Amino acid sequence: MEAGDAVAQLVRDEGTRVLATLVRVTGSIGLAEDATQDAVVRALETWPRDGIPRNPRGWLTVTAKRRAIDLIRRESRRSEKEAEAMSSFEPVPDPPEVVRDDLLRLVFTCCHPTLSTEAQVALSLRTLGGLSTAEVARGLLISEATMTRRLSRAKQKIAQAKIPYRVPSDDELPDRLAGVAATVYLVFNEGYAAGTGPDLVRAALTAEAIRLARLLVELMPDEPTAIGLLALLLLQNSRSAARVDATERLVLLADQDRSLWDARAIQEGVTLVGTGLRRTPDQPNVYVVQAAIAACHALAPSYDATDWDAIISWYDVLLRRHDTGVIRLNRAAAVAERDGPAAGLALVDRIDGLAAYPWWHATRAELLHRLDRTTDARASYEEALGLGLSEPQADHLRRRLAALG
Amino acid sequence: MPKYLALTFTADVDWTDPQYADQMKDWMEFGEAAESVIRGGDALYPTATATTVRVTGGKSGDVVTSDGPYAETKEALTGYYVLECADLDEAVKVASMIPAAWDGAVEVRPVIDFGS
Numbered sequence: 001m002e003a004g005d006a007v008a009q010l011v012r013d014e015g016t017r018v019l020a021t022l023v024r025v026t027g028s029i030g031l032a033e034d035a036t037q038d039a040v041v042r043a044l045e046t047w048p049r050d051g052i053p054r055n056p057r058g059w060l061t062v063t064a065k066r067r068a069i070d071l072i073r074r075e076s077r078r079s080e081k082e083a084e085a086m087s088s089f090e091p092v093p094d095p096p097e098v099v100r101d102d103l104l105r106l107v108f109t110c111c112h113p114t115l116s117t118e119a120q121v122a123l124s125l126r127t128l129g130g131l132s133t134a135e136v137a138r139g140l141l142i143s144e145a146t147m148t149r150r151l152s153r154a155k156q157k158i159a160q161a162k163i164p165y166r167v168p169s170d171d172e173l174p175d176r177l178a179g180v181a182a183t184v185y186l187v188f189n190e191g192y193a194a195g196t197g198p199d200l201v202r203a204a205l206t207a208e209a210i211r212l213a214r215l216l217v218e219l220m221p222d223e224p225t226a227i228g229l230l231a232l233l234l235l236q237n238s239r240s241a242a243r244v245d246a247t248e249r250l251v252l253l254a255d256q257d258r259s260l261w262d263a264r265a266i267q268e269g270v271t272l273v274g275t276g277l278r279r280t281p282d283q284p285n286v287y288v289v290q291a292a293i294a295a296c297h298a299l300a301p302s303y304d305a306t307d308w309d310a311i312i313s314w315y316d317v318l319l320r321r322h323d324t325g326v327i328r329l330n331r332a333a334a335v336a337e338r339d340g341p342a343a344g345l346a347l348v349d350r351i352d353g354l355a356a357y358p359w360w361h362a363t364r365a366e367l368l369h370r371l372d373r374t375t376d377a378r379a380s381y382e383e384a385l386g387l388g389l390s391e392p393q394a395d396h397l398r399r400r401l402a403a404l405g
Numbered sequence: 406m407p408k409y410l411a412l413t414f415t416a417d418v419d420w421t422d423p424q425y426a427d428q429m430k431d432w433m434e435f436g437e438a439a440e441s442v443i444r445g446g447d448a449l450y451p452t453a454t455a456t457t458v459r460v461t462g463g464k465s466g467d468v469v470t471s472d473g474p475y476a477e478t479k480e481a482l483t484g485y486y487v488l489e490c491a492d493l494d495e496a497v498k499v500a501s502m503i504p505a506a507w508d509g510a511v512e513v514r515p516v517i518d519f520g521s
Contacts, residue, residue: 112493114470114472116471116472160454160515161450161456161493
């Protein structure tokens with residue numbers, strides 16, 4: 001890494017923490033962002049030349065607080081009292097536990113359930129992730145103007161409707177943390193869907209999601225949802241180099257070159273699964289269980305050597321916590337691998353409510369194909385293709401359809 | 406004497422924005438002219454700040470919030486409360502206890518405090 005890159009990375013990591021503190025001190029995300037941005041720009045100008053200060057976060061916090069006071073004084077609409085209150089905040093660095101709580105508050109504010117999902121995703125990337133508005137817009141495939149509006153609307157709601165800047169109480173925490181995890185997972189899937197295609201900013205969203213999940217584990221090291229989410233993202237992402245071939249075609253799990261999998265990510269993910277399971281052995285967390293399923297795949301030396309018994313039992317555990325058609329479908333696919341296509345198809349046909357889900361039809365098609373029921377298989381592939389899939393996914397199904405002859 | 410609720414429909418603007426200062430004069434003139442009959446009233450922040458609260462499964466069911474104003478036409482406006490709460494979390498909690506949230510919806514909108 002270049003010295004400049006190291007500074008940029010440090011400034012970005014610390015910038016989020018400084019921002020979180022400034023939001024508490026000023027009570028305004030907008031003002032905190034302006035002040036922090038100013039401190040970040042100054043750091044990027046001076047640190048590469050003068051060296052990194054001994055306490056980078058302290059330097060940034062003090063600079064940002066001073067800037068916030070200037071901004072408040074300058075803005076005539078704000079009362080003199082408010083500026084006075086700000087001045088009384090000593091521009092000294094806060095102890096680590098205060099910074100940790102500030103960051104937690106920011107996480108829960110950005111992912112507040114009264115904000116739209118799109119707004120939560122945008123705020124997570126912009127405010128928590130520290131990406132620029134232009135980068136967030138490119139990542140989510142919308143115009144910069146739309147993203148600017150979306151972010152300012154979300155900040156307007158936080159300020160005017162008084163979305164609280166606080167960590168949820170113990171009884172609210174599970175639900176609220178599940179909401180945060182869902183938002184981070186959505187960010188990951190945005191990047192995952194983009195694959196390794198030409199749009200690198202978009203594909204980099206997987207790395208951003210992993211970074212956010214790491215932050216959650218750092219802030220809440222005992223929460224199984226945080227541990228399970230990070231494990232799941234690491235394990236899913238560990239296969240990214242093998243997911244597409246040289247011609248950008250989708251490669252199924254069964255056909256992937258396992259030597260391309262990221263062994264370090266797998267090791268970290270598997271360790272986290274163990275930690276997560278030990279936290280709540282009687283009632284495993286849904287993210288931990290999904291990560292455990294991903295770990296079974298990650299640890300199998302080959303597709304044929306996959307431990308389908310273990311995978312099916314994990315799906316049973318998952319269904320007890322969270323019974324959905326999609327999970328039943330995934331379980332049925334695992335049963336098909338263990339007990340043959342007829343057994344799998346019988347289960348797939350018993351799942352209600354997935355008629356609009358392309359993968360229900362695609363799974364049926366694949367199993368019918370294996371059972372040599374060519375006419376039925378063709379109809380199901382066509383049904384799946386009519387339901388809107390990404391281009392690599394549709395391309396894969398078209399090739400399977402062509403293979404029917 | 407009978408009472409009437411007068412609901413105002415205008416462009417979806419933020420009245421606290423200085424660009425509406427001139428228009429505020431008209432509202433204040435009305436306030437003075439109708440002082441003897443006005444029993445209360447507030448300006449609301451724009452719909453961008455709205456939260457719609459529904460409770461699935463009836464009384465004490467799961468509270469589901471969505472961003473934005475009430476946007477369907479199945480139900481009709483049948484009443485209102487003015488709630489003074491610490492923050493939006495408390496307002497949503499109270500809103501979820503209103504029977505309307507159990508089989509309809511409650512739109513929660515912050516009221517502008519021009520005094521601050």
